Amino acid sequence: LLKVLSRIDSILRSPRAPPLIHRRSKGPVQDYSKGNVLSKECGFEHLPFTIEMWADQLMALKDLHRSLRKLSLELMPWRTADPQENREPLQVEDLQFIVDTILEEIENKEKNSQTQSLQVLSGIVSHFQKLFDVNSLGGVYPRMNEVYTRLEEMTNAMRNLRELLELDSSAPPTVVVDTVGKLCDIINNNVTEQVQQLLGTQDIHSIINKLKEHEYFFPPFQALIQDLLCVLGISNMDDILPVVRNLK
16 A cells, blocks of 8 residues: 555656645554654655545546537537547546647638638729729729718708708608699799789789780880980989979
8 A cells, every 4th residue: 555655656756747746744644554743744644635536636637628618519520420429548638639629720710811801892892883883993092082072062962951940850862852842832822923913913924915015015115205304304203204394
C-alpha cells in the first residue's frame, strides 16, 4: 500500500500534475502499515481529496464532450458520425478535435459570407445604375446625392401641404393630391360664380357676347377720351366734365 501511495504521491508532485491540487500535510499522520503515528509529514493524507477531484474532472470531461457534440450538431447537422464519440476512455484530444472542427467550420462560413456580401453589394449597385440611368460607377455617388436632395425636397413639400390642408401627418401622397384637386375645383367654381355675378349673367354665351361688346366698344371710347384730354390740356379723366362745363 505504501508503494502505491508513494507512486501516486510522486505523480501528484510531478511538474506535469495540474496546479493547485497538491497540498502538503502539516502535522502527524497515521501510518497504516505499522498502526502508529508518524512524527514527520508523509504527504499521503491529501491523496483521497485529489483522487476524488480528478474523478469529478473526468466526469465533467464527459459532460463537456456531450455539450460540444451538441454544439457541433447544431452548427454542422450534416456531420452525423464522430470517430471519437464511442471512444473509451475519453481524452482531451477528443474535445480538442471537436473544437478545431467547429472553428474551421466557422472560418469557412465567414469566408463564404464575405463572398456573398460582395455579390449582394455588386447586385445592389447594378440595380441602382439601371433604375437611375447611371452609366459608370463614378456616377453612382453624385446620382445618390441628387436622389437624396430631391427626396428631401419632396418630403418637405408634402409635409407643408399636409399642414396647410390640415391633414394627418401619416396621410399618403394620393390623399394629398386628391385634396388639392378638390380644393382647385372649389376655387374654380367660385371664380366662375364671381365672374357671372360681375357680368350679371348666368349664361356662358351671354358672357361671351358681353366680352365681344366690350372689345367692340372700348377701343373707340378710349381713343375719344385720349383726344379730349389732349384738346382740353388735362391729364385726368375726372377733370373732363368740369372743364367742359366751364367752356359752356
